[in-house]
Amino acid sequence: MEKGMLVVVSGFSGAGKGTIMKRITEKYDNYALSISATTRSPREGEEEGKSYFFVSKARFEEMIDKDELVEYAKYVDNYYGTPRKFVEDCLNRGKDVILEIEIQGALKIKKKYPGSLLIFMTPPSAEELRSRLIGRNTEDEATVNKRLSRAIVESEGVEAYDYILVNADIDTCTEKLHNLIRASHDRVEAHLDLIEKIRKDLRRIEDATSNI
Amino acid sequence: MEKGMLVVVSGFSGAGKGTIMKRITEKYDNYALSISATTRSPREGEEEGKSYFFVSKARFEEMIDKDELVEYAKYVDNYYGTPRKFVEDCLNRGKDVILEIEIQGALKIKKKYPGSLLIFMTPPSAEELRSRLIGRNTEDEATVNKRLSRAIVESEGVEAYDYILVNADIDTCTEKLHNLIRASHDRVEAHLDLIEKIRKDLRRIEDATSNI
Numbered sequence: 561m562e563k564g565m566l567v568v569v570s571g572f573s574g575a576g577k578g579t580i581m582k583r584i585t586e587k588y589d590n591y592a593l594s595i596s597a598t599t600r601s602p603r604e605g606e607e608e609g610k611s612y613f614f615v616s617k618a619r620f621e622e623m624i625d626k627d628e629l630v631e632y633a634k635y636v637d638n639y640y641g642t643p644r645k646f647v648e649d650c651l652n653r654g655k656d657v658i659l660e661i662e663i664q665g666a667l668k669i670k671k672k673y674p675g676s677l678l679i680f681m682t683p684p685s686a687e688e689l690r691s692r693l694i695g696r697n698t699e700d701e702a703t704v705n706k707r708l709s710r711a712i713v714e715s716e717g718v719e720a721y722d723y724i725l726v727n728a729d730i731d732t733c734t735e736k737l738h739n740l741i742r743a744s745h746d747r748v749e750a751h752l753d754l755i756e757k758i759r760k761d762l763r764r765i766e767d768a769t770s771n772i
Numbered sequence: 773m774e775k776g777m778l779v780v781v782s783g784f785s786g787a788g789k790g791t792i793m794k795r796i797t798e799k800y801d802n803y804a805l806s807i808s809a810t811t812r813s814p815r816e817g818e819e820e821g822k823s824y825f826f827v828s829k830a831r832f833e834e835m836i837d838k839d840e841l842v843e844y845a846k847y848v849d850n851y852y853g854t855p856r857k858f859v860e861d862c863l864n865r866g867k868d869v870i871l872e873i874e875i876q877g878a879l880k881i882k883k884k885y886p887g888s889l890l891i892f893m894t895p896p897s898a899e900e901l902r903s904r905l906i907g908r909n910t911e912d913e914a915t916v917n918k919r920l921s922r923a924i925v926e927s928e929g930v931e932a933y934d935y936i937l938v939n940a941d942i943d944t945c946t947e948k949l950h951n952l953i954r955a956s957h958d959r960v961e962a963h964l965d966l967i968e969k970i971r972k973d974l975r976r977i978e979d980a981t982s983n984i
Contacts, residue, residue: 682966686973705978712974715967723955724963736958743935743955746948751936754894755927761898762924766917
């Protein structure tokens with residue numbers, strides 16, 4: 561069985577990543593969403609073990625020490641990290657595992673797993689981004705502004721990503737994401753073994769022919 | 773209008789490139805097939821200005837001198853080249869232009885047009901490749917063997933390609949090629965301008981807010 565692909569989705573806060581992730585896993589069954597561990601408090605409606613694993617700072621630091629995380633980062637005073645076991649189990653079962661993580665973590669993933677796919681999601685404009693953040697209505701203005709400032713910094717490093725997805729429409733963006741991931745299964749690295757085998761076999765055929 | 777993408781399709785002789793090219797342009801209207809100029813003799817059924825522009829050696833060398841070719845290469849004693857004007861006209865009209873060329877030319881294209889997409893097409897195995905070459909029945913055994921030898925050399929450099937497409941089935945391969953090209957319109961380079969604009973706008977919003 562072909563091993564799954566590690567797909568990292570990052571993007572501006574308010575880019576609609578959560579909605580797209582939900583949609584793509586509902587529509588196609590080859591995806592598994594990685595669930596992050598975090599030390600931040602749950603927002604309304606967020607469920608333990610579904611949205612996040614909500615853990616204490618002490619437990620998180622234990623996970624770091626025991627190398628139980630693929631990557632972790634600190635963001636606005638809280639830890640966020642990706643538990644290793646779930647990711648590797650899914651990849652081995654042939655699932656494409658999607659991680660929704662910040663850019664710092666994404667770049668660490670790319671180093672550790674060079675075959676991973678980095679996708680950055682953005683709304684069509686800065687104004688759209690601002691109105692989506694305000695529309696969410698769960699945070700005060702200071703937090704919104706902090707996020708806007710953070711966004712400027714956050715997109716630094718995006719040049720190292722593979723694709724940028726402009727989310728102007730949920731359905732279109734979901735299909736594009738699915739296509740990108742399907743296409744990436746044919747990246748050159750994925751088939752170099754086959755080419756090497758064909759070369760060897762061609763040499764064998766050639767030798768056999770010239771010996772007649 | 774978004775400029776078209778330059779797509780280079782190479783691959784083993786007998787990989788089925790011609791069939792896939794025909795199929796994709798029949799099915800979708802956003803593609804234009806580049807027509808090569810060559811000094812080799814027409815095969816049965818090949819039409820001037822459709823399969824190739826068949827030109828004399830003298831005329832081909834004049835095209836080289838006048839810089840009328842995007843790339844050219846010599847292969848089995850004949851010249852093959854890509855006339856520049858047709859390619860650039862199509863790209864400017866927003867068409868994705870597909871060039872079916874050898875690996876030597878492909879690597880030159882990638883240097884001149886870094887945004888181009890390189891795709892290498894292969895049959896699923898060396899045996900399959902051999903039987904397809906024999907099945908074509910237009911060439912004698914010596915030529916087939918020459919091609920097999922050439923194939924070994926020809927795949928050298930494939931590491932520089934973007935994708936490898938295994939052509940086990942015409943319809944599947946056509947769809948995969950179409951998806952690869954669609955996906956590549958969202959490669960990070962294509963949207964860096966947008967990200968830069970969003971960064972600038974965010975800075976403007978931030979400045980406006982902090983001045984209140």
